Amino acid sequence: MTAPRLMLLDSASLYFRAYFGVPESIKSPDGQPVNAVRGLLDFITRLVQDHRPDQLVACMDADWRPAWRVELIPTYKTHRVAEAAVAGEEEVPDTLAPQVPVIEQVLDALGIARLGSPGYEADDVIGTLTARATGPVQIVTGDRDLFQLVDDARRITVLYPVKGVGNAQLIDEAALLEKYDVTGAEYADMAALRGDPSDGLPGVKGIGEKTAAQLIRTYGTLPAIRAAAADPLSKLTPARRKNILEAAPYLDVAPTVVRVATDAPLPDFDPALPKEPLDPMTLEALATQWGLGSSLERLVETLGA
Known part of the structure; x- marks a missing residue:
């Protein structure tokens, strides 16, 4: 059937x-x-x-x-x-x-x-x-x-x-x-990083749609991107690393809010x-x-x- x-x-x-x-x-x-x-x-x-x-x-x-x-x-x-x-x-x-x-x-x-x-x-x-x-x-x-x-x-x-x-x-x-440049399964992670002013989601400073997609292409997932930011040996730029680490309180909760x-x-x-x-x-x-x-x-x- x-x-x-x-x-x-x-x-x-x-x-x-x-x-x-x-x-x-x-x-x-x-x-x-x-x-x-x-x-x-x-x-x-x-x-x-x-x-x-x-x-x-x-x-x-x-x-x-x-x-x-x-x-x-x-x-x-x-x-x-x-x-x-x-x-x-x-x-x-x-x-x-x-x-x-x-x-x-x-x-x-x-x-x-x-x-x-x-x-x-x-x-x-x-x-x-x-x-x-x-x-x-x-x-x-x-x-x-x-x-x-x-x-x-x-x-x-x-x-x-x-x-x-x-x-x-x-x-x-x-x-x-x-x-x-993301799949459906990756879209929510991109949206969390990018933020959305229309929904009151601040996102991470300095990370827009394209940068978020690049990070996902490089590291795979939001937890992996955050792990890279915490790793001094990763290839993230100092500014990007700083912005991701400073956004930790937001990134702790954003996936739950963004995901349906x-x-x-x-x-x-x-x-x-x-x-x-x-x-x-x-x-x-x-x-x-x-x-x-x-x-x-x-x-x-x-x-x-």
């Missing part, structure tokens, strides 16, 4: 892209913006048409800034915490936040699996489902952090939207080696791509209330096909 083809959606990444890619003039009958809702439905339609997965899971952020990551690196995502934002919620545009519950309701009525895990990000849900998968996996995300899961041997790839999901770049081992979890607790769920809506009456009511029109009709037709 052929193993099912699993597609995992980094939902927030996609509805953010839909929100900024579809005009806010797309509104419900009572005048509320539904551009993110309709844009995401169009994305899913295109993904199912183009890639024909057997299983589809919309992975959600139950906690976009988990306490266990913040405890290790207090600056983790601090810049995203707006003073006016509700405690515990990521700052999102005022007209996007009300659309997220609508997205969730529509996915539930369609019967598309929607999954989060308390205390974990969507990335961790994706990492956990990927670790459990027995067949090929396509991860759809605009977040480079998930490149660390790419694994040709296990047929795990990333679809990285360039201009919408219809023009998504396929990220496999060859693509990673060409662009970053593969053991997030998940409830029982059915990942099978639905052929017809799970709750047609609720779906019809949502379609009428929010004016989802052709976007929802196309998705239902595509699922039925």
Whole structure:
């Protein structure tokens, strides 16, 4: 029996892209913006048409800034915490936040699996489902952090939207080696060394993407690079050695923060791509209330096909 083809959606990444890619003039009958809702439905339609997965899971952020990551690196995502934002919620545009519950309701009525895990990000849900998968996996995300899961041997790839999901770049081992000179298994070590200002990760002073990749090519792993820095006979330059040694407190914890979890607790769920809506009456009511029109009709037709 052929193993099912699993597609995992980094939902927030996609509805953010839909929100900024579809005009806010797309509104419900009572005048509320539904551009993110309709844009995401169009994305899913295109993904199912183009890639024909057997299983589809919309992975959600139950906690976009988990306490266990913040405890290790207090600056983790601090810049995203707006003073006016509700405690515990990521700052999102005022007209996007009300659309997220609508997205969730529509996915539930369609019967598309929607999954989060308390205390974990969507990335961790994706990492956990990927670790459990027995067949090929396509991860759809605009977040480079998930490149660390790419694994040709296990047929795990990333679809990285360039201009919408219809023009998504396929990220496999060859693509990673060409662009970053690292494999999927090495990507997290590179990311820890490089840092990421957008996530509040300082990285190691003087080490950018290319230098991090060079160090990995030379020494193999982050622990081996740190061992070289501690070895006075290694060929590291004095400045690089000094910067790596001074970054020890950061490097002690960075791998745990950067690497996606593969053991997030998940409830029982059915990942099978639905052929017809799970709750047609609720779906019809949502379609009428929010004016989802052709976007929802196309998705239902595509699922039925």
